[in-house]
Amino acid sequence: MNRQKPKLAVHKFSSCDGCQLALLNLGEPLLQLPDLVDIVHFAEAGPCESDAEVDISLVEGSISTPEDVRRIRQVRENSRFLVALGVCATYGGLQALANFNDRDAWMSAIYPQPQRIDILPTSKGVSDYVKVDLQLQGCPVNSAQVLNALRDLLSGMKPSVAIQSVCLECKRNGVACVLVSKGEPCMGPVTLAGCGALCPANGRGCYGCYGPSELVNDASLAHRFEALGLDPQAVTRRFRFIANNAAAFKAAGDRLEGDPHER
Amino acid sequence: MSDNREIRIKVPVLTRVEGEGALELDLLNGAIENLKLRIFEPPRLFEKFVEGYERDQVIDMVARICGICPVAYQMSAVQAFERLSDFTPGRWVREMRRVMYCGEWLQSHALHIHLLAAPDFLGFESAIAMAADYPDAVRRGLRLQTLGNDLIALFGGRSVHPVGICVGGFYRAPELKAVEAILQRLRAALPEAEALVAWTSALDFPDDEQSFISVALSDPEEYAIDRGNLVSGQGLDTDIRYFESHFKEVQSPHSTAFHSELDGRPYLTGPLARLNLNFHQLPEPVRRAMDGCGIVFPSHNMFHSIVARALELYFALFEAVRLLEHYQAPQRSREEVTPVEGNAFGCTEAPRGILWHRYDVDDRGIVRYARIVPPTSQNQGRIEEDIRLSLEKMGLDREEEEIRLRAEQVIRNYDPCISCATHFLRLKISHR
Numbered sequence: 001m002n003r004q005k006p007k008l009a010v011h012k013f014s015s016c017d018g019c020q021l022a023l024l025n026l027g028e029p030l031l032q033l034p035d036l037v038d039i040v041h042f043a044e045a046g047p048c049e050s051d052a053e054v055d056i057s058l059v060e061g062s063i064s065t066p067e068d069v070r071r072i073r074q075v076r077e078n079s080r081f082l083v084a085l086g087v088c089a090t091y092g093g094l095q096a097l098a099n100f101n102d103r104d105a106w107m108s109a110i111y112p113q114p115q116r117i118d119i120l121p122t123s124k125g126v127s128d129y130v131k132v133d134l135q136l137q138g139c140p141v142n143s144a145q146v147l148n149a150l151r152d153l154l155s156g157m158k159p160s161v162a163i164q165s166v167c168l169e170c171k172r173n174g175v176a177c178v179l180v181s182k183g184e185p186c187m188g189p190v191t192l193a194g195c196g197a198l199c200p201a202n203g204r205g206c207y208g209c210y211g212p213s214e215l216v217n218d219a220s221l222a223h224r225f226e227a228l229g230l231d232p233q234a235v236t237r238r239f240r241f242i243a244n245n246a247a248a249f250k251a252a253g254d255r256l257e258g259d260p261h262e263r
Numbered sequence: 264m265s266d267n268r269e270i271r272i273k274v275p276v277l278t279r280v281e282g283e284g285a286l287e288l289d290l291l292n293g294a295i296e297n298l299k300l301r302i303f304e305p306p307r308l309f310e311k312f313v314e315g316y317e318r319d320q321v322i323d324m325v326a327r328i329c330g331i332c333p334v335a336y337q338m339s340a341v342q343a344f345e346r347l348s349d350f351t352p353g354r355w356v357r358e359m360r361r362v363m364y365c366g367e368w369l370q371s372h373a374l375h376i377h378l379l380a381a382p383d384f385l386g387f388e389s390a391i392a393m394a395a396d397y398p399d400a401v402r403r404g405l406r407l408q409t410l411g412n413d414l415i416a417l418f419g420g421r422s423v424h425p426v427g428i429c430v431g432g433f434y435r436a437p438e439l440k441a442v443e444a445i446l447q448r449l450r451a452a453l454p455e456a457e458a459l460v461a462w463t464s465a466l467d468f469p470d471d472e473q474s475f476i477s478v479a480l481s482d483p484e485e486y487a488i489d490r491g492n493l494v495s496g497q498g499l500d501t502d503i504r505y506f507e508s509h510f511k512e513v514q515s516p517h518s519t520a521f522h523s524e525l526d527g528r529p530y531l532t533g534p535l536a537r538l539n540l541n542f543h544q545l546p547e548p549v550r551r552a553m554d555g556c557g558i559v560f561p562s563h564n565m566f567h568s569i570v571a572r573a574l575e576l577y578f579a580l581f582e583a584v585r586l587l588e589h590y591q592a593p594q595r596s597r598e599e600v601t602p603v604e605g606n607a608f609g610c611t612e613a614p615r616g617i618l619w620h621r622y623d624v625d626d627r628g629i630v631r632y633a634r635i636v637p638p639t640s641q642n643q644g645r646i647e648e649d650i651r652l653s654l655e656k657m658g659l660d661r662e663e664e665e666i667r668l669r670a671e672q673v674i675r676n677y678d679p680c681i682s683c684a685t686h687f688l689r690l691k692i693s694h695r
């Protein structure tokens with residue numbers, strides 16, 4: 001095996017495994033991956049050297065136990081580039097909803113002996129604990145995002161990341177605005193592009209699974225949703241969803257949950 | 264070889280399974296002293312945080328429990344909500360949901376057979392390594408997996424956390440042109456799937472018959488995927504709403520984890536259990552693929568589960584072709600379903616077995632309580648029982664490496680999805 005090839009590791013934390021599938025679902029091109037990189041750790045696929053030093057680590061999942069904290073620090077130390085894959089690794093994932101509630105009470109409600117489970121009071125993204133070189137948003141990320149980032153990194157380029165909103169993807173793809181034409185409460189105006197405007201193209205409003213775009217006017221969108229007939233709780237739920245712990249969505253949710261006249 | 268060895272086998276990270284688990288196995292004087300399938304995925308508390316969300320939002324949330332079988336989670340949830348409102352989807356919706364589900368069986372079974380299980384049988388660390396010696400077989404597997412993913416995406420836009428399913432139907436009906444394109448590929452893949460059944464049947468299987476109870480959904484009209492009664496090999500036959508009165512989670516003395524039991528015994532759910540109970544309902548050409556291959560269903564050798572997956576993969580293709588052959592886009596892809604207050608029950612056959620959901624819903628369609636029982640937590644008791652029996656049968660005087668490999672292979676026979684299981688299992692998190 002060519003020892004000059006860059007080394008790749010795929011690490012999993014608290015997640016659904018869906019972002020790793022960006023690689024495992026590649027189909028036949030998966031077999032070409034070893035031409036580009038030496039895969040030293042990817043437990044779900046087989047290779048298992050979790051403590052190896054590597055050039056690129058792809059990290060899936062949120063940090064939610066003291067052991068996760070130890071492990072992500074180790075991964076950081078061992079990696080030249082650390083890439084956070086997906087909404088769990090970038091923002092703590094859907095499971096960060098527990099951050100807004102009494103996690104201990106939840107644990108007691110589900111587990112008869114919650115004290116046996118060593119868990120942090122919060123579920124957070126990787127960058128809350130270590131320096132992250134690149135964040136790829138999405139729940140899940142798609143194969144194109146991951147491959148493009150890998151290619152850029154391997155050829156020494158700074159990977160480009162999207163900053164605009166889903167609205168631009170709808171315009172680009174010629175999808176009629178579901179908010180305007182169908183009155184669907186669509187999160188597209190505040191959600192980062194990257195999915196190809198999947199939900200509007202499928203006849204429904206975007207539900208924000210790529211997290212916030214760069215410029216978020218949540219107050220204006222919230223007013224629009226209320227004008228469509230959504231009650232305040234229903235509006236809040238739109239922001240407190242997949243990427244609930246992303247700063248812009250978290251702040252929007254906090255504002256909406258507060259005094260309705262203080263927005 | 265002496266019998267008074269003390270062997271401690273630790274597999275700190277189980278590879279080629281979905282999610283993070285570990286195995287602990289201690290042998291003393293030729294007997295198993297300690298055996299634990301450890302799980303260190305932290306719980307994500309899904310059942311608590313769907314509380315307060317709308318039905319259609321819950322369908323998108325529960326998909327996130329598992330990236331490999333999101334369709335199963337969406338289907339059990341939508342079934343629960345629709346049943347509660349006494350809504351029966353029309354023929355188009357019902358059939359197309361079944362096709363979408365076939366897509367998930369196809370991709371998940373192809374992934375497990377090739378990327379997770381086959382390397383064990385042929386002595387490789389990974390499918391990528393295996394591809395050097397078995398390029399055609401691995402490529403065929405990856406093609407089938409891609410086809411499954413594309414079939415899901417036809418209805419849901421993408422294969423991981425698809426966005427197509429809603430209460431009352433689909434957000435959008437696929438266009439005829441897209442259906443025709445995939446239909447052609449599905450037809451072309453039928454011989455590949457048939458060849459895959461023969462290929463898996465020709466693998467080397469240990470002689471490892473065990474007695475266990477099979478549990479699956481069963482429907483009088485068809486091979487059950489998306490509906491049916493709960494049925495066991497010992498005569499259980501009941502509506503899914505009575506799940507909780509038959510299946511209990513109990514703590515066994517040798518493990519900190521709770522296991523699911525049916526009338527006090529561990530049981531099997533998944534492809535082999537389904538074939539053990541419903542094989543006769545497969546279409547004749549699919550059944551015929553087993554002719555002369557030396558394996559007969561029902562089977563109580565868990566190593567045959569890789570063949571069971573291959574056969575179900577063939578069936579999923581066959582069924583998708585049958586249901587798409589005369590496709591016509593409907594006038595409407597969804598109906599309005601008025602929320603009703605009450606307890607909603609849903610159960611469908613995820614690739615790994617029965618996936619049972621309960622939601623208590625208020626009259627505005629907001630979920631107030633949820634309970635979700637995924638297949639892997641149901642199989643956990645059976646997995647530990649199987650490792651013990653299988654190792655004892657193989658002989659505990661074998662080399663340590665051989666014992667470890669066998670134990671790992673037994674675990675992979677179940678295609679455990681630890682990401683799914685841990686969010687609900689009551690267990691102790693073990694640290695390396």
